[in-house]
Amino acid sequence: MNRFNGILDIDTTSPDKKYMKNYYCMKIAFRFIALIILLSACSQTQEQLKYNVLFIAVDDLRPQLNCYGYKYIHSPNLDRLAARGLLFNRMYCQQAVCSPSRTSLLTGYRPESVGVTDLNTHFRINKPEVVTLPQHFKNNGYYTRSFGKIYHPGLDDPLSWSDSSWWSRFPDKYNYQDPEIDAQMRKSFDKFYANFQMISGNMTEGEKLEAMRKKPRGPSWAAPDVPDTMLADGECASEVVRMINKIKDRPFFIAAGFRKPHLPFVAPKRYYDLYPKGSVLLADNDYFPANAPAIAGTNWDELRKYSDIPKEGPVSEEKAYELTRAYYACVSFIDAQIGKLLDELERLNLSKKTIVIVWGDHGWHLLEHSLWCKHTNYEIATRVPMIISVPGMQSTGRTTNALTEFVDIYPSLSELCGLPLPDHLEGTSFVPLMEAPERLWKKAAFSLYPRVLPEFGDITGRAVRTERYRFVEWANKDSSFYQTELYDHDIDPDENFNIAGEPDNDDLVKQLTQTLHAGWKEALPDDHAINKAMD
């Protein structure tokens, strides 16, 4: 008999029995109230434990910041974030180009697993049911929203967000803030779009995106003397600030995607003034690595689309200085926007319950190896900046040299916020590194880059980065095309000498080929390694 039946059985006619009835009623009432209080306390504790996430993506940002040791770069806000967080010194993206890199990070899959290695394919075509990182937060009670470039433009994922994504009213490719240039650009765009309308009728979505990339471009850089908010990234920062104010009482996952330092390098003049002419140094390895196969390089077509860049051959030394300076100015411009978000979190007293993570989606060649842009498997293109700050971190202002990968971000943020880990994830939570940044970790990090050669068809360059080496294998399906690269970071940290072909390295090449083919599952930190600090 349960207690409810027991109460109903009581004869209410005698005074004792009336007392007993009241007693039981009160007891139930007290238990009910106690349960309510307990549930409310639990819910409050859960709410208190639930960190917010400010997830900041910076397009084409390479790890050339003051906090990464480049003292001449003006990045005070990222530096202050690093001072209260953990800086990842050897974080690698899985493919050095926007959409595949971002898709891999945001789905937790590696590029080939999710089937996205180009700029045209949406991951839902291959993985319609995948739960993305922001979607996972949304499904667990968070408010999630994207501002600016999180997914690649044209490849957004509404399922990831609680509300529709915010995009700037300023067109990225023709907002030079110069009436003459902008008028000229608009004219060219109008012509382009009229033609596009005529030819795009039977195109697939992917073909449309491909065609849109042929849009006319203006100059590669500009330094208008305007307020930050007259450019897309300044506007984005203002919108995120507004959003944080609006959502501050709910758990949130706000994704802020800044467009610079992506081309064209347009930033307000005052950020250019931080780098006076003559103060910028060019890369000293402005030559292609010795003995490297031609397929490892690019013709940096992305930069050549801009009106002041030659269609073939190198840029002039003067232009190289201009581009390098302009890139630095854009980095400082974005650093200032990030500062506005950090200031607002502090002003609202939200810093103590908000995880802040900043990442650049891949590296960038600023003349290193005679190249510009990304699209390679080199350290300069695959190594990315990443800083995370978690409220209450015991160990702050430190750097980890552990090999980590972008696919690790999904499981790490989930773990930090107490969310379960979906089964499909191909990364490893780096949370153990946060308290012991020096511990042994992954044995290797993996990246890839596809190319097409007319005579051999599709070729994939697969790279593995170990503690000491970078090894790259370029091959097509039947291996009728097969070329390799090997760089020894102990003696050649800039990867200037491909030593894969040296007879003395045969065994090493065999061993690294094995590591590459064994893949990420064989490179995970093992229990022994996790518990044993590095010498």
Ligand SMILES: [Ca+2]
């Ligand atoms: Ca990018």
